Amino acid sequence: MTTDNYFAKGLMDKQIKKLPKLVVLLGPTASGKTGWSLQIAKQFQGEIISADSRQIYKKMDIGTAKPLGEWRWNGVRKTFFVDDIPHHLVDFIEPGEYFNVAEFRDRAIKYCKLAYKQNRLPIIVGGTGLYISALIDNWSIPRVPPNRKLRHSLQEKDEQELLALLQNLDPLTAQNIDSHNKRRIIRALEVCILTGEPFSRQRKIGETLFTVLQIGVEVERSILYQRIEERTDTMMKLGLLKEVELLARKKYGWNLPSMNGIGYREFKEYFEKKITLDQAIAKLKRHTKQFARRQITWFRHDSRIQWCQTVVEAEDLIKKFLQN
Numbered sequence: 001m002t003t004d005n006y007f008a009k010g011l012m013d014k015q016i017k018k019l020p021k022l023v024v025l026l027g028p029t030a031s032g033k034t035g036w037s038l039q040i041a042k043q044f045q046g047e048i049i050s051a052d053s054r055q056i057y058k059k060m061d062i063g064t065a066k067p068l069g070e071w072r073w074n075g076v077r078k079t080f081f082v083d084d085i086p087h088h089l090v091d092f093i094e095p096g097e098y099f100n101v102a103e104f105r106d107r108a109i110k111y112c113k114l115a116y117k118q119n120r121l122p123i124i125v126g127g128t129g130l131y132i133s134a135l136i137d138n139w140s141i142p143r144v145p146p147n148r149k150l151r152h153s154l155q156e157k158d159e160q161e162l163l164a165l166l167q168n169l170d171p172l173t174a175q176n177i178d179s180h181n182k183r184r185i186i187r188a189l190e191v192c193i194l195t196g197e198p199f200s201r202q203r204k205i206g207e208t209l210f211t212v213l214q215i216g217v218e219v220e221r222s223i224l225y226q227r228i229e230e231r232t233d234t235m236m237k238l239g240l241l242k243e244v245e246l247l248a249r250k251k252y253g254w255n256l257p258s259m260n261g262i263g264y265r266e267f268k269e270y271f272e273k274k275i276t277l278d279q280a281i282a283k284l285k286r287h288t289k290q291f292a293r294r295q296i297t298w299f300r301h302d303s304r305i306q307w308c309q310t311v312v313e314a315e316d317l318i319k320k321f322l323q324n
Helices: 003-018 033-043 101-117 129-136 148-155 159-169 171-176 182-195 221-238 240-249 265-271 277-300 311-323
Strands: 021-026 046-050 070-074 077-082 085-088 121-126 211-217 306-308
Touching: 021 033, 021 129, 021 311, 033 046, 033 085, 033 121, 033 311, 046 101, 085 101, 101 121, 101 129, 121 129, 129 211, 129 277, 148 182, 159 171, 159 182, 171 182, 171 277, 211 311, 221 240, 221 277, 240 265, 265 277, 306 311
Parallel strands: 021 121, 021 211, 046 085, 046 121, 211 306
Antiparallel strands: 070 077, 077 085
16 A cells, blocks of 8 residues: 555545444344334434335334334424334325435435434434445435336336346346335336436445444344244234225225335235235235345345344444444
8 A cells, every 4th residue: 555545544534433423223124123223222312213115104004013103392393202212214204105215315314413413323223225225325326207108118017027127137136126016126127227227336325424333133034934923913913904904995006105015015915805814914924024035135245234133232332333
């Protein structure tokens, strides 16, 4: 390394140390992130910023495993509180509205800054890997407007045909996308076709905004699957079927991002009288396990994540991180 490069690196290291600190708690669905996050937020005076692409919707509580909370005035704005901990980007848009990764990154940065002003620690909590990567790596994301004509033509194809097309245009995105989420596949194809470049190559890493500690909740696969089974059964007892039915009655179409998510789309054929309720529940359990596997695969590609089996391990990491 030359002298100039050495001093440049030293200056960069100093700048990185001055950056505000951000804790990220991530993991697959049903891994126990919610319980950990509340305990950690209480210990470190934290505010939680959700990185869950399903818990953003109002009226969709049971199927998204949204933690029980309430809206309260918090200074000059209303905030969603769970067990007296402020939560952001939860329960804030209608099921018929759209929300994308670029909007998440922009809003998450805003809430991080607001937390710092209150001398509180921002904690990103969730399992949507795309959201988390967009924030911590400050992606510059192409803002391609929807093309109705193109979408209509793609909508006529089934998921397998669309996946095959995406595999040709963007193998990396095809590998990580939810193969049952037709809307997301169509959006990825739309970006590829209209820009002439794979979507996965268009995500440019921007200037570093935070010094980040990423903690992953590690759960043995068999235990995780058992939790998914039990949680699904609990959701049904809590009234998931009624929740889906009410949404469908309000004319929220099955092609909406909200209704096309896991926990809701599995009941479409049941209401169309094509499958039984037991079959719909089995499908939900199967899709949730598949989703968990995809989440784990995504996170395992990031070597910066430090995996913990207990919340005590996570708390020790955060203490050291904040002291440095």
